[in-house]
Amino acid sequence: MPIVEQQKMPAPDKPAADHKGWNQQFNLLRWFSLGSFLIIAAVALGLGYISTRFVVQESIERDSILTAQFIQAIGDAELRHADITPNRSMGELLDPREKNTWPDVDPIAQSAARAEFLDHVEHLPDILLATVYALDRTVIWSTNPELVGVRIENDDELDESFEMKEPVSTSYHQIDEERPEQRLLREPKYLFVENYIPLFNADKSKVMAMVEIYKEPIDLVERIQRGFKVIWLATVIGGAVIYLGLFWIVRRASMLLQSQQQQLITNETFVALGEMSSAVAHSLRNPLANIRSSAELAQEIASQSAQKNIGDIINQVDRMSRWVRELLVSLRPMNDDYETVDLVLVIDDTLSAFEPLIKRSNVEVRFTPRSVPPVVSQQVLLTQILNSLFANALEAMPKGGVLSVDIDSPTPGHLRMTLSDTGKGMNKQQQQMVFKPFFTTKQGGLGVGLALVKRIMERFHGSVELTSQEQEGTRVCLNFKVATGGEYGAQHTAGRG
Structure with missing residues (x-):
């Protein structure tokens, strides 16, 4: 039943053309989908990177501080155990070349305290290499005997650690073949942490020796890796939830805008039709009524052969009258x-x-x-x-x-x-x-x-x-x-x- 009675009549098409051009110029949903994805992805990647770096840095620094505190506490404990005067520190007694430099310290007690201290350092957990430097950057002890007596020159990190007077200086990296002091006893599985732990004199005014610890904290690395997974998983899920939530909101808004715009186009169409056709419709009603009345009168006196033609006139007038009524009803405000x-x-x-x-x-x-x-x-x-x-x-x-x-x-x-x-x-x-x-x-x-x-x-x-x-x-x-x-x-x- 073509319930549609429609032909391709010219309609006010400017709003529709504008609507088409608007869609071609700016598609809200498409641009939001692309733009928000890039922005949220960039923010999520940035936050994930910052978070993981923060976790690694804080975890390694905390581990290094604990190591430094342990080394310094062991040194103080060994001095007390050997009954060495509190006016001396372990940093002053580590260099065997200065065995008889301190008249107030018994050489035997000094050697015993030094040996006990270095034994504790050697048996630290996860250790790859331990080295002790004197003030002149000479290795006075190491878990790798090949390094003992070697003087390290042009090592900026070592020189900086002697000058900084910080409790510990920490870095983590991979093996550098050009650095002679990195002769580790075994290859690390992941990476290693390098700690420079200064040993001061008794009044903490001068660094007397430097303990360098290379270690691979396997448990810490595994925890950091688990932390990485949690951080990145939370970042991806959070970014996806934010993106999908915003996408749903903007999609609803886009559909509403399109619906409202289509409604506006429809309203403008009916307004344009009303302005054009109201006068025409009202002007046609009286002529159509007169034509129909005249046709009915003519039908009463017309010959049999003319009856069909007059009937066609009446039918067409009725059809046009129905169009006028339909048009006026469609334009009437509801x-x-x-x-x-x-x-x-x-x-x-x-x-x-x-x-x-x-x-x-x-x-x-x-x-x-x-x-x-x-x-x-x-x-x-x-x-x-x-x-x-x-x-x-x-x-x-x-x-x-x-x-x-x-x-x-x-x-x-x-x-x-x-x-x-x-x-x-x-x-x-x-x-x-x-x-x-x-x-x-x-x-x-x-x-x-x-x-x-x-x-x-x-x-x-x-x-x-x-x-x-x-x-x-x-x-x-x-x-x-x-x-x-x-x-x-x-x-x-x-x-x-």
Whole structure:
């Protein structure tokens, strides 16, 4: 039933063209998807990198501080254990070349304290290499005997550690083959931590010796790796949640903007149509009425051969009058009033009005009235909808057919009226354009029929659906909201009696 009566009439297409250009110039959803992904990814990567670096740095520095505190505490403990005067420090007693330099220190006690201290250093956990430097940068002891007696020159890190007077200087890196002091006893599995731990004199004013510890804290590295996984997993999940949440919000906003823009285009179309056609429609009504009256008078006195031509004149005048009425109704502003309408009664009235045309078209109507709750609408507008649908259905079956009307309740609180015909149907392209104003499949059609149906149905929180197959017919579903007594009691009741 091409329930559409539309032809390619020129419509105000400037808003549509502007809309198309706007979409081409700026697509909110697409640009947000790309831009927000890049920004969130960059921020997430930055935060992940900073977090992991912070975890590594803090963990290694904490481990190094504990190592330095342990070394210094062992030195102080060994001095007390050997009954060496508190006026001396372990840093002053480590260089064997200065064995008899301190007259207040027993050389035997000095050697015993030194040996015990170095034994503790040698057996530190996770150690790769331990080295002790004198003030002249000579290795005075090492877990690698090959380094003992070697003087290290041009080592900026070592020189800086002697001058800084910090409790510990820490770095972590891989093996540097060009540095002679990095003769480790075994290759590290991951990386190693290098600690420079200064040993001061008794009044903490001067660095007397430097303990260099190379260690591979395996447990710490494993914990750091687990921390990496947790940080990056949390970063990825957090970034994905933020991105998807923002994408959902912007997608809703984009759809709303498109809907509002389309509604604006539709409103502008109807406004333009109203400005153009109101004067034309009102100007045509009186001439059409005069033509019809004259044709009816002529029909009474005309010969039998002229009767058919006069009848065609009357039919065409009626058709044009219907176009004028339909156009004026479609341009009329819709108010907020609604009524509880008896859908079955309005269908019966419409079928009665179309009864002569139904008989002439040799169409079989299949409709069984039954008791259904009233729906939310306006009787005048609902009658206009049904008139348009029934007229188009009958025009789609000029050689006869079947027109079926069914009513059911797909969900609580809603009624669905289904109007089916066995007419010529529509192709897919026509179905896509079916609700567009000024598109029609009929020669001489105005193209506002289904656009008006859709507008009216949506005005009362309903909807319209159309499916069609060429040469098989068309099916239109009108979905109504059921009127409840409490909600709509204050409004008018129509269609009864």
